[in-house]
Amino acid sequence: MSGPLVVDIHTHVYPPAYIDMLRARKKVPYIHNPSDGGPPRLIILASDDDSNIPVDQRGRPVDSSYSDIKVKLDFMNKHGIDCSVISLANPWLDFIGEEQASEWAQKINDDLESTCAQSNSTAAPSARLRRLFAFGTLPLGAPSPAAIADELHRIKTLPHLRGVIMGTTGRSQGLDDPNLDPVWKALEDTQLMLFLHPHYGLPDEAFGGPEIVRRYGHVLPLALGFPLETTIAVTRMYLSGVFDRFPRLQILLAHSGGTLPFLAGRIESCIAHERTFKVNGGNVQGPQRDIWDVLKTNIYLDAVVYGTAGMKAAVEASGGTTDRVLFGTDHPFFPPLNEEDEKWASVVTNYSAIDKSFEQNADAIARVLGGNAIRLLKLA
Amino acid sequence: MSGPLVVDIHTHVYPPAYIDMLRARKKVPYIHNPSDGGPPRLIILASDDDSNIPVDQRGRPVDSSYSDIKVKLDFMNKHGIDCSVISLANPWLDFIGEEQASEWAQKINDDLESTCAQSNSTAAPSARLRRLFAFGTLPLGAPSPAAIADELHRIKTLPHLRGVIMGTTGRSQGLDDPNLDPVWKALEDTQLMLFLHPHYGLPDEAFGGPEIVRRYGHVLPLALGFPLETTIAVTRMYLSGVFDRFPRLQILLAHSGGTLPFLAGRIESCIAHERTFKVNGGNVQGPQRDIWDVLKTNIYLDAVVYGTAGMKAAVEASGGTTDRVLFGTDHPFFPPLNEEDEKWASVVTNYSAIDKSFEQNADAIARVLGGNAIRLLKLA
Numbered sequence: 001m002s003g004p005l006v007v008d009i010h011t012h013v014y015p016p017a018y019i020d021m022l023r024a025r026k027k028v029p030y031i032h033n034p035s036d037g038g039p040p041r042l043i044i045l046a047s048d049d050d051s052n053i054p055v056d057q058r059g060r061p062v063d064s065s066y067s068d069i070k071v072k073l074d075f076m077n078k079h080g081i082d083c084s085v086i087s088l089a090n091p092w093l094d095f096i097g098e099e100q101a102s103e104w105a106q107k108i109n110d111d112l113e114s115t116c117a118q119s120n121s122t123a124a125p126s127a128r129l130r131r132l133f134a135f136g137t138l139p140l141g142a143p144s145p146a147a148i149a150d151e152l153h154r155i156k157t158l159p160h161l162r163g164v165i166m167g168t169t170g171r172s173q174g175l176d177d178p179n180l181d182p183v184w185k186a187l188e189d190t191q192l193m194l195f196l197h198p199h200y201g202l203p204d205e206a207f208g209g210p211e212i213v214r215r216y217g218h219v220l221p222l223a224l225g226f227p228l229e230t231t232i233a234v235t236r237m238y239l240s241g242v243f244d245r246f247p248r249l250q251i252l253l254a255h256s257g258g259t260l261p262f263l264a265g266r267i268e269s270c271i272a273h274e275r276t277f278k279v280n281g282g283n284v285q286g287p288q289r290d291i292w293d294v295l296k297t298n299i300y301l302d303a304v305v306y307g308t309a310g311m312k313a314a315v316e317a318s319g320g321t322t323d324r325v326l327f328g329t330d331h332p333f334f335p336p337l338n339e340e341d342e343k344w345a346s347v348v349t350n351y352s353a354i355d356k357s358f359e360q361n362a363d364a365i366a367r368v369l370g371g372n373a374i375r376l377l378k379l380a
Numbered sequence: 381m382s383g384p385l386v387v388d389i390h391t392h393v394y395p396p397a398y399i400d401m402l403r404a405r406k407k408v409p410y411i412h413n414p415s416d417g418g419p420p421r422l423i424i425l426a427s428d429d430d431s432n433i434p435v436d437q438r439g440r441p442v443d444s445s446y447s448d449i450k451v452k453l454d455f456m457n458k459h460g461i462d463c464s465v466i467s468l469a470n471p472w473l474d475f476i477g478e479e480q481a482s483e484w485a486q487k488i489n490d491d492l493e494s495t496c497a498q499s500n501s502t503a504a505p506s507a508r509l510r511r512l513f514a515f516g517t518l519p520l521g522a523p524s525p526a527a528i529a530d531e532l533h534r535i536k537t538l539p540h541l542r543g544v545i546m547g548t549t550g551r552s553q554g555l556d557d558p559n560l561d562p563v564w565k566a567l568e569d570t571q572l573m574l575f576l577h578p579h580y581g582l583p584d585e586a587f588g589g590p591e592i593v594r595r596y597g598h599v600l601p602l603a604l605g606f607p608l609e610t611t612i613a614v615t616r617m618y619l620s621g622v623f624d625r626f627p628r629l630q631i632l633l634a635h636s637g638g639t640l641p642f643l644a645g646r647i648e649s650c651i652a653h654e655r656t657f658k659v660n661g662g663n664v665q666g667p668q669r670d671i672w673d674v675l676k677t678n679i680y681l682d683a684v685v686y687g688t689a690g691m692k693a694a695v696e697a698s699g700g701t702t703d704r705v706l707f708g709t710d711h712p713f714f715p716p717l718n719e720e721d722e723k724w725a726s727v728v729t730n731y732s733a734i735d736k737s738f739e740q741n742a743d744a745i746a747r748v749l750g751g752n753a754i755r756l757l758k759l760a
Contacts, residue, residue: 174588205583207612208554216619216666217656223647224615227639228608232587235604239596255646259607262642265687265733266635267603269726273714276597286596292687307645307672313693334653346649353645 004366005128007373008081009195010254010302010328012089014066015111029091031062039063044091047204047213047221065332069115073131075331079347082128082370083379086112087135087165089333090199094140094167101139105151109136109158116160129370133379135165135195138183145171145179149186156190162377163193163252168200168233175233176240184246193300193377196234197254201225230258234299235267244288249298250376252326256305261317264291295319300376302328303368306349311357322364326373327354384746385508387753388461389575390634390682390708392469394446395491409471411442419443424471427584427593427601445712449495453511455711459727462508462750463759466492467515467545469713470579474520474547481519485531489516489538496540509750513759515545515575518563525551525559529566536570542757543573543632548580548613555613556620564626573680573757576614577634581605610638614679615647624668629678630756632706636685641697644671675699680756682708683748686729691737702744706753707734 014022022031022042029044034056043049043059050058065071066089076084088108096104112134120130136155138148155161164187170180175196187194201221204210206228213220230253243249253260268291271277277286287294296319303325305311311325318324327350334346358364374380394402402411402422409424414436423429423439430438445451446469456464468488476484492514500510516535518528535541544567550560555576567574581601584590586608593600610633623629633640648671651657657666667674676699683705685691691705698704707730714726738744754760 174592176592203583203585206586206608208616212554212556212616216616217654219619219647219650219654219657219666220612220615223643223650224608224612227643227646228586228604228611231608231639232600232604235600236588236592236596239599256642259611259639259642262636262639262685262690262693263603263607265685265690265729266607267599269686269714269729270599270603272725273717274597274599275717277599278717286599305642305645306649307697309693309697310642310645312696313642313689316692317687317689334649337653337655337658345652349645349649 005083005370005374006081006327007129007370007379008076008084008329008331009252009326009373010304011072011084011086011331012333013069013072013086014089015108015115016067017107017111018088019067029095032056032058042066045201045221047201047210050210050214052214065335069119069132072331073119076131079329079343081329083131083133085133085135085162085373085377087195088137090167090197092137092165092167094169094199096141098141098143101141102147102151105137105139106154109151109155109161112136113158113160129374129380133160133162133377135163135193136161138164138166140166140171145182149182152183152186152190152192156192162379163195165195165197168196168198168229174236176236176242181245184242184249188246188248191248191250193250193252195252195254196230198226198229198258201229227255227258230254231260231263234258234260238287238291238294241287243294243298247289247297250300251298252300252302254302254304256301256303256310256314256325257299257317261295261301261313264295264317267291292317292319300324300326302326303354304328304330304350305353306346307353308357311353315357322358322367323372325368327369385463385750385754386461386707387509387750387759388456388464388709388711389632389706389753389757390684391452391464391466391711392713393449393452393466394469395488395495396447397487397491398468399447409475412436412438422446425581425601427581427590430590430594432594445715449499452711453499456511459709459723461709463511463513465513465515465542465753465757467575468517470547470577472517472545472547474549474579476521478521478523481521482527482531485517485519486534489531489535489541492516493538493540509754509760513540513542513757515543515573516541518544518546520546520551525562529562532563532566532570532572536572542759543575545575545577548576548578548609554616556616556622561625564622564629568626568628571628571630573630573632575632575634576610578606578609578638581609607635607638610634611640611643614638614640618667618671618674621667623674623678627669627677630680631678632680632682634682634684636681636683636690636694636705637679637697641675641681641693644675644697647671672699680704680706682706683734684708684710684730685733686726687733688737691733695737702738702747703752705748707749
């Protein structure tokens, strides 16, 4: 094989134990077996658990691509991916109560570790990189933030885990919650990458109400709700001074930051004109570092943005460098509607956006496709 | 004078008659005179009309910059702006009931026309362009859409009006409301530019609730709520097929499209993977034209994006051309907090983003600063 090494840092799994748990549940998130014998359906979005939709049609069909690591490896082979950094898919353990949070996090993280180890030990000799690494998951619902920090320190000892994935709600109060400070501290101390990912979208009212949302299928919640959720979450983090108190945080934002690269300038301008923050020209209550500095120091962006316009903004917001943007696929989500398709359109679109954005610069393409991930997550 | 002609296409006014109406009102939008004799305050955002905020501190101070055209001309002189295309500021006539909608629209539009005519007739002989043109306003609350179309045709006859400004709610049902078809038809027939502008932001719940929103002053509603509102509105228009039915619409999106340039790829991908829309590979219910085609054919973007990251996405989403991006200031909003500032930071930031984005290309800078507006709105 030739060409640049390709690492997919945005690729999800539901380990079998997690799938079994979803099968046993009757409310979101859950797996439902349709009465017509069709494939089981995964209902993870609140908007999908809608009494206006027949129960057998809610959510999306779930197949072995969600949990069978062999299917992941086949997908990687088909799309020229050397290495995947797998992560638990949303909604992670957000819904697990405090009694079970730590136990579930340990179970998932140990499962990810053994899946990676086993798969790598049986990889073909021709493999140019170990095939699998993982982002762990956190017991955010644990009784105390110390338990979350403890699991971070334990994750640091698992050889194939190179970071953690997290949603936007934190301990249910958002990412500007001061109760998360021990978590930020542990992330700084371990220097584990935090992969920040959306799940909840926006309330239906933001789109004009549930009837409007239903009219367009999943387009409004997924195309707009997800990235806007990420943008709001990281902006609240920033506004509350998290990056001032924890300047060594390393955060990978899903979907190229939601819309943060595009809106960073407007955020900065609104802060500069905000009377709540400014007294005598100083920034007395707002963030002390400017957002461009945070983007260049603390934030990495995946390249799951489906076009050159977003890609160029992502690179520019990163300080004009291609060192901070990382290829991803979002597998197993967005599969082809026509199952006979050879390659997934969603993946081809993201490959193509990288090629077109940097066509004059093979080094830049190599960095975005894999070099950055290898360097940052120490994969080689 | 030398250098490129500069046209500001995003600059607002409240004509004196509109100010008087706001003074007479007691609910949003309204103007309140503080009991301490301080400057009157303008309360236009629902989130500002908040019983947790002392009544004398709600909203923002309103001064003559909102209504006195001499102040606008001084601002233009200070910032090197040759020509401004003024528009009624939000929330326009959205709150005017059906009995008065047409009457108010005519009054505002006639006032804009006479303000421009009078100002241009007294401009200095050294002026390189007529100083003022305007975007008119629409009687969206009129009893029938035909009345809105009628006002569009009347606006077409007013020599200084070159388009119309509109919010995102349309006739209260959003811009995918089929009742707006006569308005789209009249816009196509007159080929007036529609300047689409946010006002309502997102519900507080999208940000985590009113307490979170208050914590950061106006940053969340203005920095994120406004652009996300625009993005949602134009996406609903697009998803409902407005651009299929009215392929000659010409729409200028405020704040560089909210976040549309960044998210266009994701929107396109989500549509391609939406079972509601796709049957046997065809797009049976969704939009028939791809969003990149709409961006290159129907949409223009202002350059009010406060940084090179947004600017580069705007140009790339426009098809890689600088022909569709237009300089603006958002005056009189975002004034300096320190009144002694010589030039407005918000304006300097946008000038600088244009310079930095196109530093190798003086023609591109000239197009964005004024050439595009002059060509599209026939200002010279």
